[in-house]
Amino acid sequence: MIAQGTPVMRFTYASGTRPLDGYTIKRGIGVGGFGEVYFAISDAGKEVAAKRIQRNLDIELRGVRQCLNMKHVNLISLWDIRVTDFGETWVVMEYVPGYSLRDLLARHPQGLPEDQVRMWITSIAAGVSYLHARGIVHRDLKPGNVFFDSDSNVVKIGDYGLSKFISGSRRSGNTESVGTFHYMAPEIGRGSYGKEIDIYAIGVMFYELLCGHPPFDGETTHEIIMKHLTAEPDVTRIPLPYRRVIERCLRKDPAERYSDVSHMLMDTPWRPQSGEAVLAAAPWPDIEIASGAASPHVPTQWQPDPVAPVVAEVAGPVVIDERAAAEAEDAVERIRLRLDQGWQNHGGPSNVPQLAVPIHQDSLRASSIPREPIARFVYHSAHGLADWWHSLDWTTPWKVVLLVVIAITIIGNSTWILPSVLALGVLYAIYFGIRALIVKDAPAMPRTVYRPRATEEDFQHMVAQRLAARDWTEQAAEIAGSLLKGAIACAAFCALFLSIRGFSLGPEVVAVGVWAAIASTLMTWTVLLVTRLWSWQPGEWLFRMLVMGAAGAGLGLALYLAITRLVPEPQVFAVDRWSIGRSLNWASPQLASRFIVAVGVLFGVLRWWRLADPWRRNRIVIWRVAFGIGLAIGAGYAFGFESWLPWVFGVSIVATQLAAPWYYLEVKKMRYQHKLAARRGAL
Amino acid sequence: MFSTSQSTPSPVAQTSWMMWVDGVGGFLVCTGTSVWLGRAVVEPRVDIPLAGDVQRRHAKLIWQAGRHALLAASPVKVNGRQVQELATLEHGDIVRLSDAVTLCYRQPPLLGPTALLDLICPARTVPWSDGIVLMGETLILGQSPAAHIVCSELSKALILVHRSGELFVQSARWVEIDGKRGRGLQQVAMGSRLVCEDVAITLEPRGI
Known part of the structure; x- marks a missing residue:
């Protein structure tokens, strides 16, 4: 065969060859655990990804056959399975130009901004929910199997060829260990599992998207597996609204996890009306340059970028609207910035819409930042001061001397400093109290919507709902009664x-x-x-x-x-x-x-x-x-x-x-x- | 055993061709001094065939006085301004052919006259390409983010050289061209397959 063996990216077939009748190979895309994947074009001009199955033929093919007719916007479509005269088996599927979530995470070691996390998780959940509804467990969900299609701006799940039917009677069907350890639920080791392992994997990815690293990591495979089995995930870096969801996805006991992807989504602060609504209309944050209104249920649609309408005004020979012109400049600048950062377009991995890291840090911090303006000012000043202190290029003794001088100054003037601080504190407490009664900030905690295994809190919640549903006269009577x-x-x-x-x-x-x-x-x-x-x-x-x-x-x-x-x-x-x-x-x-x-x-x-x-x-x-x-x-x-x-x-x-x-x-x-x-x- | 679509290598007669880099991507390379952008149809044939709401021959890029200039056959805006006949392009210019087709013109400084056209969604070329290259004299593939085409696997840069209608490859290490291994500056032809230690490349004349 042609060009065998030499390059590091070892592909059996070179561009231009036709190992599979009707398709011409254009280039190798990558080598996965189950075989080489090529970009190929059919004689009629259809662009496809063609996967040559090399190992684990049985597992792979059994799964792929079940999934040939799955149709979902968030799943990579499988077109056909073909066996050549030479006995080679090929899976022909949709070609997804773009990058995988693994590539994206590699470029964002601190995690992604929340709107992007939302897009990824809701899309993955939609695809997985579709599979589960058809009795199929993915079994190998991981960032390397989730892709962003940069042609249609859609997240797509691939490699669900590994999936198998959930059989009600025989849940422990295939006990071969397949998958990636970071995303493998603890019960996989026991060989008995159902769709909860996908929920677990989504939980791990959810965690990783927010933090930049998976919840259970280690030097060796054994260490990672042990952590899956015994360690509790450290959720302190997870913004508050997502903690409960992730913790619940990562429960060791599959029965304690969400029993369904839609239930998981309903527990997120993205606050759907119903599970179906979310799955049907994956909310679409504009991760591309466009900042215009996103079209919620047509993810494939291109969002016209903001240059368009504004530029039309500018270009007109009549009067130039200065503000519109400035906005146009801004928009152009944004595009340019994005491209400057991410133009190593070639090679897929680098073709990532860049969002500056600080945005993300802000969003991570966001849950702990006070909402009240004065407190926020103090918070930011304190952080600024702390940053300055850490960046100060002094040796420790000098820093200590500075601290001592400050302390002496404060103590020497305590007669007026302490009372004024106290007075300011009291004034602020009064102001804060009044503001809290007048201004309603959005609640910090997501309310429980669904839980199959009810806890004390759930019963309280149910009673509370019943009580809140009472007539206002009854409620007023209750208040008046307790006052009396x-x-x-x-x-x-x-x-x-x-x-x-x-x-x-x-x-x-x-x-x-x-x-x-x-x-x-x-x-x-x-x-x-x-x-x-x-x-x-x-x-x-x-x-x-x-x-x-x-x-x-x-x-x-x-x-x-x-x-x-x-x-x-x-x-x-x-x-x-x-x-x-x-x-x-x-x-x-x-x-x-x-x-x-x-x-x-x-x-x-x-x-x-x-x-x-x-x-x-x-x-x-x-x-x-x-x-x-x-x-x-x-x-x-x-x-x-x-x-x-x-x-x-x-x-x-x-x-x-x-x-x-x-x-x-x-x-x-x-x-x-x-x-x-x-x-x-x-x- | 298997037939290849292009059996006999032809000289670089074409002004645009595909460069397939295994594990990296497919790139549309234009070597002509004038490059037509237009609709992806059989006739008239353009150098950069776009699947988008553009005219059959929408605009032409020409190389003049050490710069790329854009000649608008149909309305084109550069950085939001309508092009009156001709506009010279600069690094970072946003070229808008239509509602759906916007490109970014980039000419990485210090790398000579070779420029890159970045297609901004949703438009695409036919066939799909991961990048469009307006090739001057050199086209650099390498690990460095400054290279025209970034190949993370490539430990030593590989340089394609276009000189008076002929194409060469230059590398500090051996490169195998259609099975023949050599070093230094070697000539390549359309349809050639270049294999080195880290990467394999095929140059393909465009089909349409």
Whole structure:
């Protein structure tokens, strides 16, 4: 034969030969595990990829025959299987110009931007879902088997010739080890598997697309396999919305993974209406230069690039729209930039639409970047400062000297720095609280949509949905009822306290008692109302603490104003323990600020929403109450408010628990019913 | 045993031909001093046949005064501006023939007059090519990203030289041309197969 043996890229057939009747070989594309793949053109002019099957003939052919009639935009089409007079077997299939996901990942060691990840994953999921729906498991999903067709801008899955029928009775059909270790589910070693192994492989690729490296890696094959079997994936670098999905895909027990690709998609933050909708209309981020509106369900369509309309305006002889001209320049510049970066067009691998790496880092960081503008500014400044510090070309001793100088400067000026920082903090907490109540940021966590094996959280979710579906009058009644309960509890406890301490009922004592009752009621109400907004779902605790802190600061001011109006000179109310103020002047803003800070801190530090959690195990959780009161005693002592702060807070903590809605029993009941139903189903 | 489509090598009479590089890609190489861009049809035959909404003979690229210039037979825009008859091209220019056919003209500096035309989706050449080369005197294949055609496998650069209608290959190592091994500057003909240690190349006259 021609040119055998010499080049590193060893191809049996040279360009121009016709080993397969009707097709002329043009060039070799690559050598895979199962044989050489060539680019060939039929006598009529059809461009195809022709694969010469060399090894594992049986496995390969059995799979390919099953898949000959699969038609899906995200699958590489198989045209035919041909056996030549010389006994060679050829698989003729669709030619996909472009590059594989492996090539793309090699060029992005830090992972890809999220919109690209979305395109890859939804496309792969669509193709795999099609295969599964026809009873076929791919079995060898990996980046080297997924391609981007740069002619039609579509992701295509190849090499599903390895696939086999899922047989209901005989799940452990073929026990030969085929596939790539990084993407192989742990149960493959046992030789018994179903379509869950594809879900696992998608999970691995999902992880790798976001991070740039697979979740389980090692020096040796053995090490990788051991990690698949035993290690938990490190998901700390995965942006929050995808963590759960990936973790679930990577479960060791196939039964714990998603049972279906569409279920997996529904758990992603891409928030489909239904699984079908996603699969039918793979959302199409414009990974090419075009930034215009993407056409969602016609992925093959070329998106007209932004130069077109704008340029038309510019070219007109009439008036040149300056802005349009600038946009046109921009567009041209973008194309140029892309081409400059990626023009080593030849060779496939390099023909990759380049997206600058920083974009990706931003998107990775995105989940931890605060959304509030001031916090974001501080965050970015801090990062800038940190970057500068790391880039500083000084030796360590000099850096230490600099740090010491800074520290001395700060300590020397602590008299004014500390109070101003504190004041700024309080102001910011108040601002943040108000903003949080007015501005609704998008939720950080994707809501659970589907889970076949329900957990406690799922039952809570179900109960919550039922409760949320109630009539508004019922909901209002629930809120009003709990507020009333809270008020009554506070009043009763305050009366109890007064009687226990055996005050003689002078007018001043009554006034203090009334004030305490009002104070604890106000606290309880604040907690009940604010946590009501957050009840039913978990949320970000830092955000909640800040909101509660701001609410507490406001309450502190109200309490201070109330006590100064009610009691002219209530000396017992504050002890000047730390001689913060030179004299205890009741009208002084210094005392007011002490009230604000004390109540604000207690509100911020104690996780009140836990106290009001509708899912708490008992209506009154003893240790939470004890912890809260302990904290209040400490704070009372620290702020010189030990005469009233602990018991006002103690009262409101207990009252909150008594008054807050409690639905643990409903969750328990529902779980029990489900268990019964499942058992009945099993019988 | 197997018949080859091109049995007798012919001299470089053609102004455009395909260069198939195993494991790398297929490239449309134009060696003429004037290169027609147009629709991929049998007649009239153009040097760069495009499957796209362009005219049969849409534009012509000519080499004059040390530069490529574009002669518009049908409306063409370069960097968004309508070409009035003739426009000289510079590295990075965006040439728009129609809604579907946009090209980027690139002339890697320091590598002589050879230029590359990058087709931007969705248009394509017939047959599919991974790149279009407007070949001046040299065409460099190599590992370096600066090469005209980047072959990651190729440890030593391979240079094709086009001189007064004839084609040569130059390499620091041996190159086997149609079974005959040699070194230095060797002449090649259309239809030749070039094999060296790292890569195999076939030059094919265009079919259409």
